[in-house]
Amino acid sequence: MQLKIDATDGTARAGQLHTRRGVLPTPLFMPVGTRGAVRTLDTDDLERLGAPIVLGNTYHLMLRPGAEAIAERGGLHQFMNWSGHLLTDSGGFQIFSLEPKVDEDGATFQSTYDGSYHRLGPERAVDVQVLIGADIQMALDVCPGLPAPDAVVVAAMERTHRWAERARRHWHEVADARPSYQEQFGIVQGGIDPVLRAISARAITSIGFDGYALGGLSVGESRQEMVPAIAAATELLPLDRPRYLMGVGDPAGLVEGVANGIDLFDCVLPTRLARHGTVLTDAGRMNLRNARYATDDQPLDPDAICPLTARYSRAYLRHLLGVHELTAMRLLTLHNLWWLARLMARCRAAIVQGTFESFRKDVLEVWGGR
Amino acid sequence: MQLKIDATDGTARAGQLHTRRGVLPTPLFMPVGTRGAVRTLDTDDLERLGAPIVLGNTYHLMLRPGAEAIAERGGLHQFMNWSGHLLTDSGGFQIFSLEPKVDEDGATFQSTYDGSYHRLGPERAVDVQVLIGADIQMALDVCPGLPAPDAVVVAAMERTHRWAERARRHWHEVADARPSYQEQFGIVQGGIDPVLRAISARAITSIGFDGYALGGLSVGESRQEMVPAIAAATELLPLDRPRYLMGVGDPAGLVEGVANGIDLFDCVLPTRLARHGTVLTDAGRMNLRNARYATDDQPLDPDAICPLTARYSRAYLRHLLGVHELTAMRLLTLHNLWWLARLMARCRAAIVQGTFESFRKDVLEVWGGR
Numbered sequence: 001m002q003l004k005i006d007a008t009d010g011t012a013r014a015g016q017l018h019t020r021r022g023v024l025p026t027p028l029f030m031p032v033g034t035r036g037a038v039r040t041l042d043t044d045d046l047e048r049l050g051a052p053i054v055l056g057n058t059y060h061l062m063l064r065p066g067a068e069a070i071a072e073r074g075g076l077h078q079f080m081n082w083s084g085h086l087l088t089d090s091g092g093f094q095i096f097s098l099e100p101k102v103d104e105d106g107a108t109f110q111s112t113y114d115g116s117y118h119r120l121g122p123e124r125a126v127d128v129q130v131l132i133g134a135d136i137q138m139a140l141d142v143c144p145g146l147p148a149p150d151a152v153v154v155a156a157m158e159r160t161h162r163w164a165e166r167a168r169r170h171w172h173e174v175a176d177a178r179p180s181y182q183e184q185f186g187i188v189q190g191g192i193d194p195v196l197r198a199i200s201a202r203a204i205t206s207i208g209f210d211g212y213a214l215g216g217l218s219v220g221e222s223r224q225e226m227v228p229a230i231a232a233a234t235e236l237l238p239l240d241r242p243r244y245l246m247g248v249g250d251p252a253g254l255v256e257g258v259a260n261g262i263d264l265f266d267c268v269l270p271t272r273l274a275r276h277g278t279v280l281t282d283a284g285r286m287n288l289r290n291a292r293y294a295t296d297d298q299p300l301d302p303d304a305i306c307p308l309t310a311r312y313s314r315a316y317l318r319h320l321l322g323v324h325e326l327t328a329m330r331l332l333t334l335h336n337l338w339w340l341a342r343l344m345a346r347c348r349a350a351i352v353q354g355t356f357e358s359f360r361k362d363v364l365e366v367w368g369g370r
Numbered sequence: 371m372q373l374k375i376d377a378t379d380g381t382a383r384a385g386q387l388h389t390r391r392g393v394l395p396t397p398l399f400m401p402v403g404t405r406g407a408v409r410t411l412d413t414d415d416l417e418r419l420g421a422p423i424v425l426g427n428t429y430h431l432m433l434r435p436g437a438e439a440i441a442e443r444g445g446l447h448q449f450m451n452w453s454g455h456l457l458t459d460s461g462g463f464q465i466f467s468l469e470p471k472v473d474e475d476g477a478t479f480q481s482t483y484d485g486s487y488h489r490l491g492p493e494r495a496v497d498v499q500v501l502i503g504a505d506i507q508m509a510l511d512v513c514p515g516l517p518a519p520d521a522v523v524v525a526a527m528e529r530t531h532r533w534a535e536r537a538r539r540h541w542h543e544v545a546d547a548r549p550s551y552q553e554q555f556g557i558v559q560g561g562i563d564p565v566l567r568a569i570s571a572r573a574i575t576s577i578g579f580d581g582y583a584l585g586g587l588s589v590g591e592s593r594q595e596m597v598p599a600i601a602a603a604t605e606l607l608p609l610d611r612p613r614y615l616m617g618v619g620d621p622a623g624l625v626e627g628v629a630n631g632i633d634l635f636d637c638v639l640p641t642r643l644a645r646h647g648t649v650l651t652d653a654g655r656m657n658l659r660n661a662r663y664a665t666d667d668q669p670l671d672p673d674a675i676c677p678l679t680a681r682y683s684r685a686y687l688r689h690l691l692g693v694h695e696l697t698a699m700r701l702l703t704l705h706n707l708w709w710l711a712r713l714m715a716r717c718r719a720a721i722v723q724g725t726f727e728s729f730r731k732d733v734l735e736v737w738g739g740r
Contacts, residue, residue, distance in 0.1 A: 035689075035690070035693045035695060036686070036689060036690065037690055037695050037697045038697075039695060039696065039697070040695075040696045040697060040700075041697060042682070042697050042700070042701060043681065043682075044678075044681075060693070064689065064692060064693050065664065065685075065689045065692075069664065069665075072665065073665075073667065073683070073685055073686070079683075079685070079686050079689075080686065081681040081682060081683075081686070113693075294435065294439065295439075295442065295443075297443065311413065311414075311451045312412070312413075312451060313443070313449075313451075315435075315443055315449070316406070316443070316449050316450060316451070319405075319406060319434065319435045319449075320405070320406065320407055322434060322435075323405045323430070323434050323483075325405060325406075325407050325409060325410075326409065326410045326696045326699065326700065327407045327408075327409070327410060327411060327412050329696065330410075330412070330696065330700065331412060
């Protein structure tokens with residue numbers, strides 16, 4: 001994996017992430033395919049969207065259909081019949097939202113599907129992700145909910161560091177045993193305290209991963225709290241490695257992440273909003289359930305016409321949404337993902353042109369209040 | 371509207387229904403787009419399927435978004451952005467399942483959306499369907515549930531005849547007032563009694579419609595009860611007009627309908643089955659939830675590979691179904707509609723080749739037990 005930086009503008013950067021599978025243009029938003037499909041979409045849809053990478057969720061996939069089951073089907077690429085990139089998260093975020101029993105060795109948690117108990121530690125998280133077979137896997141981290149007492153944040157961070165060492169060591173063992181095909185990213189923790197984020201960034205980079213993620217952000221804190229924590233970490237991350245801000249997908253958070261040197265993002269927000277009738281537009285959030293759209297023959301965003309949904313009017317989509325047709329959820333999902341991909345392409349173009357700061361301000365003017 | 375018969379085989383017939391909009395090959399199964407979309411699909415999907423016609427549901431559309439609202443948006447074709455054919459049912463079937471208050475003038479029923487009261491009679495049903503603007507509209511009929519006492523079936527049939535006369539008269543008034551663009555089909559009632567079906571066929575054909583439908587069948591009676599009722603009606607229907615068996619979409623019912631001279635069918639069955647994980651295949655009904663498919667890498671029906679879903683394995687689709695992904699419901703819907711379109715194309719080919727009887731037996735061998 002090689003990151004070629006095409007341009008920088010302040011700390012923002014536009015690059016090309018070259019992998020064994022191809023090239024990812026950055027900055028890039030990665031749609032989330034939690035259970036092996038982006039909700040309401042199929043692999044054809046992802047290709048039509050031109051999405052170069054999709055996330056799989058380790059927690060969900062290890063429970064349904066099971067990591068071994070996916071491996072038996074040839075891995076997640078073959079299972080979904082998807083030739084683009086895949087990244088799997090470590091499962092940490094979901095597991096720590098389930099109040100697991102955690103000890104130094106790992107975490108025991110209950111399946112939301114059938115209540116059965118499961119165990120995940122740093123080594124098993126590597127193995128599970130090898131079985132799933134994405135192009136990029138994540139080290140297992142400890143994710144405290146925010147706000148949390150300092151001692152909780154520090155303890156989670158320090159355990160994250162110890163688990164990261166074990167995860168990287170095990171990943172090397174696996175990679176030595178057979179030709180390595182996966183990259184592994186480490187995750188920086190440390191809550192919203194810039195000092196802790198800096199400590200964590202140093203600890204994780206000293207282990208040495210193929211890329212670096214910031215975890216445990218966008219979990220309830222304000223954007224004013226989040227941004228300094230991002231900046232404190234990214235200024236210590238190596239310039240030639242990709243940086244991934246986990247769980248951020250709102251337009252303001254995205255441009256602030258890009259401004260602070262982030263290359264990759266993921267979030268369920270745009271797809272979840274779509275299923276609830278909220279449309280991302282150049283004019284801001286649009287609630288399609290609003291009665292005013294019942295007689296509106298325009299496409300979802302006349303300023304940014306998604307080619308996959310251009311033929312449908314707001315009035316028609318509002319009607320389908322109102323009568324609970326899944327069709328509407330899928331079409332709004334397509335639009336929102338297309339719109340976010342376009343936002344990231346515009347970030348990239350602004351960086352290349354050296355106009356990112358004014359682009360950022362324009363986006364924050366529309367989206368910064370939320 | 372002109373029906374050109376290309377071939378007959380016994381009472382089965384293969385034709386081309388020429389309309390102002392184009393040509394419909396018959397026999398033909400028409401997918402149901404109840405609320406202005408086939409559930410889980412969009413207009414792009416219908417085009418990919420090659421569906422030449424879709425049904426709209428008058429009852430649902432007059433309540434949401436409202437017939438006037440659709441007319442203001444340019445009619446249902448423009449609302450859905452669909453350039454294929456459209457047919458609207460009269461609303462009778464849904465209304466009579468809601469225990470309406472019925473008098474000679476019409477029926478008063480409650481909206482399932484908000485409990486509000488609405489009134490529909492034969493004239494208003496014409497007007498509502500003019501507003502919706504499909505290519506073909508249906509006369510309002512009285513649909514008793516089966517089994518029903520003879521007196522109820524006879525009374526419903528006789529009122530259906532009186533309403534058909536009023537509907538046709540009003541349709542002519544509307545057509546005279548402005549250039550006619552819609553065809554109107556009359557509906558034969560009469561339960562499962564061949565004598566009543568014959569009486570009804572004579573009464574409805576004596577009024578003179580552009581096409582003839584059989585209503586009130588496939589409502590709980592056995593196929594052995596249904597088929598003689600169909601035969602009794604179709605042998606009295608004019609040869610040069612299309613015949614439409616309403617609400618039949620199971621493979622055995624379809625071939626039996628075709629065998630008895632039916633040209634058009636509709637039913638929500640194939641799409642409803644799909645959403646519940648039941649797949650139509652050449653080997654019969656397949657319950658994709660069955661555990662055996664968890665490790666099955668074949669496409670849904672290896673003997674009949676739908677091009678829109680061919681890239682996905684049974685194992686993958688079963689997984690998506692099991693974790694309640696809407697994606698699976700949509701893909702199975704595409705498969706089932708494709709499979710039924712193929713069944714009808716095979717019926718047509720068998721009629722043209724003069725081998726329909728053996729084709730019918732083959733289909734009944736697989737599907738006849740259900």
